[in-house]
Amino acid sequence: MKSSxxxxxxxxxxxxxxxxxxxxxxxxxxxxxxxxxxxxxxxPEFAALRRLGHEIKQHSLxxxxxxxxxxxxxxxxxxxxVHWAQTPQQARDIVVKICRDSAAQRxxxxxxxxSEEVALNxxxxxxxxxxxxxxLGEYIIxxxxxxxxxxxxxxxxxxxxxxxxxxxxxxxxxxxxxxASVAGLVNEARQVLRQAFLKADVGITGANFLIxxxxxxxxxxxxxxxxxxxxLPRVHIVTASIEKVIPNLEDLSVLLRLLARSATGQPLSxxxxxxxxxxxxxxxxxxxxxxxxxxxxxxxxxxxxxxREALRCIRCGACLNHCPVYTAIGGHAYGWVYxxxxxxxxxxxxxxxxxxxxxxxxxxLNGHCQQVCPMEIPLPSLLRRLRQRGFxxxxxxxxxxxxxxxxxxxxxxxxxxxxxxxxxxWMMGKVARGGVLHxxxxxxxxxxxxxxPTPEGSGFISAWKRGDRS
Amino acid sequence: MQQPSIEGQSTQPxxxxxxxxxxxxxxxxxxxxxxxxxxAAGCRVEVPDGQTCCxxxxxxxxxxxxxxxxxxxxxALFASYDYVVAPSGSCAGMIKCHYPKLxxxxxxxxxxxxxxxxxxxxxxxxxxxxxxxxxxxQQLQATLAYHDSCSGVRExxxxxxxxxxxxxxxxxxxTTPKEADSCCGFGGTFCVKYPAISARLLKNKQTxxxxxxxxxxxxxDLGCLLNIAxxxxxxxxxxxxxxxxxxxxxxxxxxxxGEDKG
Ligand code: SF4
Numbered sequence: 001m002k003s004s005x006x007x008x009x010x011x012x013x014x015x016x017x018x019x020x021x022x023x024x025x026x027x028x029x030x031x032x033x034x035x036x037x038x039x040x041x042x043x044p045e046f047a048a049l050r051r052l053g054h055e056i057k058q059h060s061l062x063x064x065x066x067x068x069x070x071x072x073x074x075x076x077x078x079x080x081x082v083h084w085a086q087t088p089q090q091a092r093d094i095v096v097k098i099c100r101d102s103a104a105q106r107x108x109x110x111x112x113x114x115s116e117e118v119a120l121n122x123x124x125x126x127x128x129x130x131x132x133x134x135x136l137g138e139y140i141i142x143x144x145x146x147x148x149x150x151x152x153x154x155x156x157x158x159x160x161x162x163x164x165x166x167x168x169x170x171x172x173x174x175x176x177x178x179x180a181s182v183a184g185l186v187n188e189a190r191q192v193l194r195q196a197f198l199k200a201d202v203g204i205t206g207a208n209f210l211i212x213x214x215x216x217x218x219x220x221x222x223x224x225x226x227x228x229x230x231x232l233p234r235v236h237i238v239t240a241s242i243e244k245v246i247p248n249l250e251d252l253s254v255l256l257r258l259l260a261r262s263a264t265g266q267p268l269s270x271x272x273x274x275x276x277x278x279x280x281x282x283x284x285x286x287x288x289x290x291x292x293x294x295x296x297x298x299x300x301x302x303x304x305x306x307x308r309e310a311l312r313c314i315r316c317g318a319c320l321n322h323c324p325v326y327t328a329i330g331g332h333a334y335g336w337v338y339x340x341x342x343x344x345x346x347x348x349x350x351x352x353x354x355x356x357x358x359x360x361x362x363x364x365l366n367g368h369c370q371q372v373c374p375m376e377i378p379l380p381s382l383l384r385r386l387r388q389r390g391f392x393x394x395x396x397x398x399x400x401x402x403x404x405x406x407x408x409x410x411x412x413x414x415x416x417x418x419x420x421x422x423x424x425x426w427m428m429g430k431v432a433r434g435g436v437l438h439x440x441x442x443x444x445x446x447x448x449x450x451x452x453p454t455p456e457g458s459g460f461i462s463a464w465k466r467g468d469r470s
Numbered sequence: 471m472q473q474p475s476i477e478g479q480s481t482q483p484x485x486x487x488x489x490x491x492x493x494x495x496x497x498x499x500x501x502x503x504x505x506x507x508x509x510a511a512g513c514r515v516e517v518p519d520g521q522t523c524c525x526x527x528x529x530x531x532x533x534x535x536x537x538x539x540x541x542x543x544x545x546a547l548f549a550s551y552d553y554v555v556a557p558s559g560s561c562a563g564m565i566k567c568h569y570p571k572l573x574x575x576x577x578x579x580x581x582x583x584x585x586x587x588x589x590x591x592x593x594x595x596x597x598x599x600x601x602x603x604x605x606x607x608q609q610l611q612a613t614l615a616y617h618d619s620c621s622g623v624r625e626x627x628x629x630x631x632x633x634x635x636x637x638x639x640x641x642x643x644x645t646t647p648k649e650a651d652s653c654c655g656f657g658g659t660f661c662v663k664y665p666a667i668s669a670r671l672l673k674n675k676q677t678x679x680x681x682x683x684x685x686x687x688x689x690x691d692l693g694c695l696l697n698i699a700x701x702x703x704x705x706x707x708x709x710x711x712x713x714x715x716x717x718x719x720x721x722x723x724x725x726x727x728g729e730d731k732g
Contacts, residue, residue: 013666029649324653328670362664364657364671365530366620387532396531400663404528408536411491411522412543418519425495435730436703445662449669450700453496453728460489460498464517470502 001119001147003351005335008358012333021330024157028150032321035265036372043261053258054376056251057312060243061303067212067245068294074215078277080290088118091295095120095204095237096127098291102235104129104201110219110226111135112206113151113315114241114295116337117350120204132196134225136189143170149331151338152263152317157330160185193225203229203287207240208314209255210292213248216274217292220259224271236278236287241295243311255314258374262316298350306385310345312375319369319379325362334359341369341379348386357395360386422459429457483552485513488544488590490561491523492692493713497727500692503719504557504593511601513553520547524556524564529572530658538572542579545569545586553600554590557715558691559622560658562592567625592622593715594631594690605638608720613643615684616714617675617698618651619691632690632714639717647678656697672701680707686722687711699728 004011015021040046060067072082083098085091091114099107107129109115121142124131133142137155141148143166148154155163164180167188174191178184205226207217217238219226230236246252260266279286302308320326320340331339336356338346344359360383369379390396410417428437432454439447446452485508489501505515525540544565548554556562566587573579597603614636622628636644655661655671662668675698679687687702687709689695699711710726725731 009664012664016666016670324655324671324674325667328667328674361660362667364620364653364655364660364668366653366657367624368620368652371624384530384532387530388534389532391532391534400531400659404531404533404536408528408533408540411525411528411540412536414520414522417522421491421495433730435725436700436728438704443662445665446700448665449704450672450697451703451728453696453699453703455496456498458498460494460501461517461519461521463498464501464505465519468502469505470499 001116001122001337003336003347003355005347005351005356005359008333008335008356008362011335012329012362015329015333020159020162021157024159025327025330028153028156028321029327032264032317036262036318036321037265039261039265039267043257049254049258050374050376052254053374054312056246056254057314057375060246060251061308061311064242064245064300064303067247068242070212071210071215071245074212075277075290075292076215078215078290079280080215080277080292083291083293084296085118085293086296088295088297091118091239091293091297092120092123094293095239096123098235098237098289099124099129099202100127102201102289104235106130106132106196106200107202107204108132108134108196108200108229108233109138110203110205110221110229111138111154112204112239113148113337114206115204115239116148117241117297118239118295120239132193132200134193134196134229135221136186136223136225139189139193140166143167147332147337149339150317150320151315151340151342157332197228197232200229200233202235202237203231203233204237204239205229207238207244207292208259209252210240210245211247211249211252211274212245214274214276216276218252219273219275220256220269220271222264222266222270227271227273230273230275231286234287235289236275236291238275238290238292239295240292241297242299259314259316262318262372262374302349307345307349307382309377310342310349310382312377313342314375315342316374318372318374322368322372324364324366324368341383342377345379345382345386348390353386353390353393353395357390360384360390361396418459418462422462425455425459426457428455482512482514485515485553485555486548486551487515487517488521488524488548488554488556488561488565489517490556490558490692492696493557496696497692497713499721499724500557500713500715503713503715503721504555506719507593507597507603507715508555510606511597511603513601516551518547524561526560526564527659529564529568534572541569541572541583545579545582548586548590549582552589553596554586555593555596556590557593557713558693559592559619559626559628560691560693562590562595563621563625565590592626592628592690594635594718595626595628598631598634603635605635605718608639609641610639610717610720610722611641612685612722613645613683614686614688614717615645615647615679615682616650617647617654617679617687617689617694619689619694620651620653622690623651628690635718636688636714645682645684647682649674649678652678654694654697656693658693661697668697669701672697676701676705676707680709685710686717688714688717690714692727695727699726703728
């Protein structure tokens with residue numbers, strides 16, 4: 001997907017003016033957040049589990065080469081093939097080649113964020129394959145020709161009315177009476193998708209985890225579409241980023257308990273399936289070919305940097321749901337595949353500081369994301385580190401740099417600071433009427449939306465020094 | 471970290487009041503109230519006049535070199551005191567949680583930063599956890615909606631302290647607004663860099679606060695309170711807003727933040 005992260009500010013302002021979006025996003029705050037809180041309130045061992053989950057992922061990252069090689073051996077032993085893609089281009093080429101080699105025409109897909117990251121659909125369509133997304137949310141945004149706006153609920157920005165209108169447009173060939181209720185719309189999508197499932201040659205899914213010990217990939221969904229993508233077509237391709245690998249099934253049991261609760265507040269998602277290679281001869285049904293495409297896209301470099309902790313992310317979406325900025329502007333404003341706090345960390349690292357320099361700044365550092373992250377990723381510190389990088393690379397605006405430097409000089413010269421502080425407070429106090437200022441030079445960004453409470457009139461430190469005590 | 475309580479100590483502890491740049495400029499009343507509370511709690515209060523700001527604007531903008539320079543200045547200024555107390559979870563949090571990180575490759579400064587971090591507290595945290603301060607009996611017939619500021623609640627773990635002090639005021643009823651610990655949209659430079667987003671966050675906060683029908687709004691960080699009061703005034707809402715230090719000091723009769731002194 002092409003990035004528009006550069007236009008973050010404009011995109012955000014537009015998003016704020018969209019009433020449908022506001023209505024849709026209210027579900028995030030009221031739905032996911034409340035359900036997650038309830039799920040963890042019922043899990044007294046949450047803190048211990050979280051610690052353990054953190055350690056498992058950290059350990060896996062520290063020995064990533066070992067576990068990846070082990071995983072690869074096990075996949076091959078199970079009759080599958082492993083492909084290594086260093087860049088998005090390589091990932092696209094590999095998948096297109098597999099589809100061509102198997103003389104495929106129709107491709108169905110389960111939800112995969114890394115396939116969005118490498119812009120797989122565009123490449124498959126350009127190579128004349130017919131691609132159908134089968135996760136309901138992904139299907140909706142495919143019809144709308146939009147990117148996902150949330151990592152677990154890609155169409156969360158759409159209201160039911162918008163989905164209904166979209167289906168009316170695209171499902172013209174369906175007869176019978178239409179039902180615009182949620183259940184009715186789901187049924188309608190099911191009818192359409194059933195045909196796609198039955199006709200597909202290739203199924204592509206992501207993976208929530210890769211198990212080094214057994215060579216299995218783990219798929220967690222609520223719709224079961226991923227399982228149909230994995231079992232009906234004759235070829236199954238798994239796209240996964242390299243940091244998905246964990247040592248064994250024991251570890252998986254810990255991470256699964258954290259993932260579903262953090263994501264949707266469920267103790268476990270409806271479908272959790274482990275797949276091992278292609279169908280065996282005696283099984284009859286199932287894919288004849290099984291491919292795993294392991295995508296790096298800068299992750300192995302990140303491992304050696306101060307940003308490595310971001311790689312612990314299990315893509316649960318909790319940080320998005322609890323982020324006041326995300327829930328105000330939605331995912332599209334972030335301009336690329338990963339929105340919210342984790343997106344504000346990953347996008348500049350993957351796209352470059354120049355492209356996404358706004359994202360690390362568009363955060364109040366309120367810390368809610370870190371508080372809820374099941375992997376204890378210190379998101380605010382990572383965002384601050386990115387700001388440091390932006391500052392030393394001089395990618396942030398000249399005006400804000402200049403203002404900051406003036407302020408730093410003052411802060412480092414207490415006498416001068418005191419003088420300016422006191423004169424300013426006195427002047428503002430003189431001008432103001434009624435306790436607030438509606439406008440003030442250089443405070444336009446503040447007073448555009450709120451009044452500015454007026455200073456009482458003299459600085460506290462000087463007043464204290466003079467002997468004032470009230 | 472468990473600190474010894476200062477009750478029963480023979481000599482009064484020397485406490486430096488770090489007023490914070492916002493209190494210094496906008497609301498000296500918070501500084502005076504804080505000083506009175508600390509004195510009432512048995513401290514000898516001083517306000518070192520070399521203080522400017524804790525350096526957060528530089529730190530949060532990624533200008534670590536400047537943040538470090540300012541931190542050095544603050545560390546030197548406060549080194550000789552027994553305690554440093556700020557009427558702000560955010561500025562106290564900067565010293566307590568972030569100063570040590572700034573000096574991770576300068577062992578000598580790191581040690582000094584740690585020492586300062588250990589003796590630095592937010593006001594209500596200091597009054598309750600260190601001084602075991604009991605508020606003298608006072609009365610205020612009102613309902614109050616309390617805003618837990620982000621750094622206070624998440625960085626410093628301040629939640630019970632202001633509440634335990636406020637509930638000692640007879641007649642005062644505390645209400646909990648919806649999403650009480652969610653951000654008000656201030657965020658330091660964030661509110662002027664992304665004013666439209668900040669305004670939406672503020673709007674959400676305002677709605678949550680006014681939905682409680684409280685007569686008073688309070689919190690422990692002046693940044694949030696200036697933001698909230700500014701939003702309320704722009705909307706024509708006259709609900710009074712005070713810093714928690716002012717309420718504890720019994721100043722609720724005076725003009726609130728953003729209110730005409732008349
Ligand atoms: S950063 Fe943490 S909270 Fe956010 S998606 Fe990843 S694991 Fe979940």
